[in-house]
Amino acid sequence: MLTIIKILLLFTGCICVSGQSYPDTITAWKTKFAKLGGAPKLSPAGKWISINKFSRNATDTTYVAESLSGKNLHKIVGSATFLNDQLVIGKNRDNVEVINLQNGSKSLHENISNVYALTALNRYALLTRAKTIEIYDQSGKLEQLNNIEGFGINKQNRLYVVRKVENSHEIWDLSSKHIRCAYSTPHNIRKTDISISGDKLFITEGIKGEPDDQLVIVGTTGTDIKIPIPKLAEISFTEIQKGKAFLLEAKVKFDEIHKEDVEIWYGNDTYLGQDKLYFKAKSQKFWFYNPTKSIIKELTSTKGFEVKALNNERFFLTYIPRKDFNYLTSNLSPEDLNDAHIYDSFSDTFIPIGNFKAVRRLNRRKVHKTIFEQVISSPDGTRFIASTDGLKWTLFHVSGKTKRVIDKEGLELPVFSQDGENIFFESSDDLWIYNLKKEQLSPMNIAHGQITRIKDNVYKNDNRAPSLSVQEPLLVEGYSLLNNTTSYYLIENRKSKTVIPSTDNRINHIVFDQKFRNFYTVEENFNKPPFLRHYSGAKTAKIIMECDGGDKNANRIKQEIITFDAIGKKLNGILYYPTNFDPKRIYPMVVHIYQRQRQESNEYLSPNNEFPVGFQIRTLIERGYFVFLPDILYNDSGTGLSALECVERGLDRVLKNPNINATKIGLGGHSHGGYETNFIATHSNRFATYVSGAGNSDIIRSYYSYNYNFISPFYWQFENEQYELGKSVAEDKSLYLKNSPILNVEKVNAPILLWAGKKDENIQWDQVMEFFIGLKRYKKNVIALFYPNQSHAFINGTSAEQDLSTRIIQWWDYYLKNEKNIDWINQLKKDAD
Known part of the structure; x- marks a missing residue:
């Protein structure tokens, strides 16, 4: 039995926890796991590739190997930076290690604040804790500058540092063969930035x-x-x-x-x-x-307006910030552009052009998120594309005088080709192309039925005018929402080919060489720790690096994808078997809920995963539990009632498995899943216990609350986003009342563990307290864990996270395995002082 230290009993059923850590086998077991992660890096010529190794969510080592074979492996501390194909530089805290990839020699540097690669010169620079810049090449130290202020600016192959010399502030250019002072001023330099083209310095001086x-x-x-x-x-x-x-x-x-005796909030204020x-x-x-x-x-005539560049020297887009803004979406900045005008800077006149609305794009959870950049300009600055209704895109001449609606909904992020002849559109069904001369829209027929994403970094040059070169290949990702599979396609010379065939592995990252001939992916699956794979064609793939991270049991994990019908739709569920499954035994089961979860079926089951929050799939199956993740979607009955139907229909289907003990099933979730858990607990009698973290209990009160995480009133969440209720409270009070857990709190008939961080600015922690108070009023078995210094989700590995994780496992064991020798839960049976 674990010893629980310093528990403060406030009153019957409520525990306020300090978040202290204590020795336990679960935490010790988790610390043994490591994995490859993060985006791999290719050296400039593509000869070498590096990838991080993470232990308990911290980068401690980087592996560097030949990119085509994985041979000639080097290990370097911390995260790594290539200097051409000759050196690799690793930094971990204040220590820097440099490896010569040609001969394997190493050099070490201590007390280093930052590292900069000077690729064009085949040099690197180190900023020391003593505020000195030291410049090196392969032969050793070349030059040194003292009295450096702040960090250097390293962009577009340029490196500048600010230096204090007596009464002057100097900006030194370290990007040339001979370093030089590029600018000197007696004033304090507040900020320095470099233009994207790399030939301009923008210096902000405080006088x-x-x-x-x-x-x-x-x-x-x-x-x-x-x-x-x-x-x-x-x-x-x-x-x-x-x-x-x-x-x-x-x-x-x-x-x-300014804090006065009173804050005045006005109903007509857009801020x-x-x-x-x-x-x-x-x-x-x-x-x-x-x-x-x-x-x-x-531009004096634009006073009071926001001004956006349209990639044109003459015409600009202007609008009054937040005019008629109503907080009906989470898209706070940039907001919908109402009453927009084209400003002609030559004639100093304004041309009205109407309202622009944000378009939404589907993600892997079948949730729509807003595309934040609503106005995309053409490379030549003659046209731009935006949406007037949030559903369809409209093509405008830069002067605003002409426009053409592209008559199809569901087109997502638009990107112009550099020759100005076409616009590519991502979508949830294929990649689409619009020919500007023919005014014709058509699918490219490379990823039918798949969510498409253009993987080239089209925003690297100018985020107001992203474009794709028709002379260069175009890499497109296709994701099947139905099958949770991913493919990659290369469009070259207007022809497409598959470069990575459909795989049910999760592809976390992909990088490729400049010629689009070699592709490198970081892949994983539920029973496969992340590994690095090289593709040089759809039929040629080779694993070049892997790390079991101490996970000897990963290949023993068993998973089953089941289907079931609910809310008039075909849904999926993921069922994980106990690691040491014996078909002659029956086992308890824990159910995790959120929204659609099918996309999680190929996530490697490390015990250190940060999602699901507060729910440890790997730990549970290792301890002899089935774990079930059913999909939840919504219909007109409302969020809670839909969740109830989805979970119970999923339960009907999964209980056809004779090895699951139908009397020992727990249900849990966090955030939106916490709300759904609260609601189901007030309507179902099929669960032996519940664990609910940071979940809403009173959705009408939450609807009318101010969310300090999103910095806005919260009603957009209910009308147009996660809750998908589609109506205001005033338009359909009964819909909100029927889906609010607090109104049926007296019907909870199984023990429930609630938890929250008291610094949560997303779901206010007193929503959890309210549910607790309701349960206490009706004498239900409830314990609430409140962590004074934690927010919405706890950082993995902290004492609070370890405390919470241990208690949740103990809660499942107590009610689903009858392990009753747990003092802090047994306190429910005693009178608290």
Whole structure:
């Protein structure tokens, strides 16, 4: 029996836990597991590949090997950076290790803050804790700079550092063969940034004693540009036509909300509470900058408007931030663009263009999430595409004078081809292409019935005008929602071919060489720890690196995918068998719920997985439990009633297995799954016990609450997102009443364990307290665990997470295995002092 230390009994059935850790076999067992993870990295020429090894969710080692064979393996501390194909640099805390990949020699450096690769020069730079930059090549140390302020700026193959010398602040360019001082100023340098094209430095200076600060633009050639900007302004810039011009923005945010004797909230205010700090500008200015023509022009007529670049020197999109915003989606920034105009900077006029709405895209959980970038510009800056209704895309001329609706719903993220002839659309059914000249939309017939995602990094050059080169291959991922399988297709010379055939392995990451000839995936499955695989064609695949991470029993895990009918749909469920399954025995079962879970069937079952939160599938099956994950979708009856039907129909199906003890079944979930658990506990008599974490109990109160995690009123969650109720409370009060667990709390007829973090800003912890109070009022068997310093989900490996995990396992063992020698649960049978 585990010793439970320092339990404070507040009153009957409620335990307030300090989150302390204590020795237990479960925690010790978990620490033995490690796995490969994170995105692998290819060296610039593709000869080497690296991947991290994680132990208890911390990167402790990186493996480096030849990319085609996996041979010549090196191990390096921490995360790794390649310097061409010759050196690999690993950093772990303050220590840096450098391995010469040609001869295997190593060098060590201590007290290092940061590492920078200077690929073009075949050098690397180290920032020491003593605020010194040291530059090295393969032969050793070359140069050194002292008195470095902050961290360096390392982007676009350029490296700049800020140096303090007596009364001056200097910016040094370390990207040239001979390092040089690129700029010097007597003023404090608040921020330095590099243009995407790499030939401009944007320097924000704070000028003491002056009413304004200063933005300085330093080019690799030409004269410096200096612009007065508001005090403490944050500077951002958008490149137009790949650096031909720029839209500059200086924004001063609200730094705090002054606490007076009273806070005044207005019903007609589009910024409520803390979201003013995040989204509303205290003051804001915009400039158009053309470096070639040496033009810098403040857009004074746009005062009070938000301004977006359209990849055009003349025309810009303007709108009043949050005009008519109603908090009906979680898409808070950027928000829907209502009453938008095209601003003609040449004629200083505004052309009304209407409202733009965010379009949504389907994810693997069959949940729609918002595409945050609503306006996508063409590479030549003559057109842009947006949606006026959130359902279909409309093509606009950049002046706003002409438009054309692409008459199909379900098209998701659009990307222009660089030649301006086509627009590609991701979707939940194939990749689609729209020919601009023919005004014709058609599927590409490479991934019919699959969710498609373009895997090229199309946003790397300019996130206002992402584009794909028709001269380069296009890699597309296809995901089958029905079968939980993934494929990859390569479109080259307008022809497609399969480069990775359909696999039921989960592909966590994919990288590829510059010629799209070699592909590398990090794959896993429920009974296979993550491994690194090389593909050089659809029929050629080779595992080049794997790590069992101490998991000797993974291949013994048994899983079954079952199907069942509920809410008029075909649904799936994942059933995991006890690791030491004996067909002559019967076993208890624990059910985990959330929403659709079929996509989780190929996740490697490490005991250290962070999902499901508070629910340890691997630990449970190792301890002799069946574990069942049924899909939950919703119909017009409402979220709770739909969940009840899905779970009970799934239970009907899974109980055809004679090895499951129908009298020893537990149900649990976290967050939305906690709400569903609460609801089912008030309506079902089929479960022996429940565990509910951070779940809503009173959805009408939650509907009318302010969510400090999303920084907004919470009613969007119920009307348009996770709860999918589709109506306001005023429109259908009975729908909310029927689906609110608290209204039937007296009907709970099995012991329930509740838990929450008291710093939870998503689902307020007192929603859990409310359910506890209701259960206590009607003398139900309940214990609540409240962790004072935890939020919505606990960080894996912390003392609070270990405490919670141990107690949940003990709870299942107590009620489903009759292991009664657990003091803190036995307290339910005693009178608390």
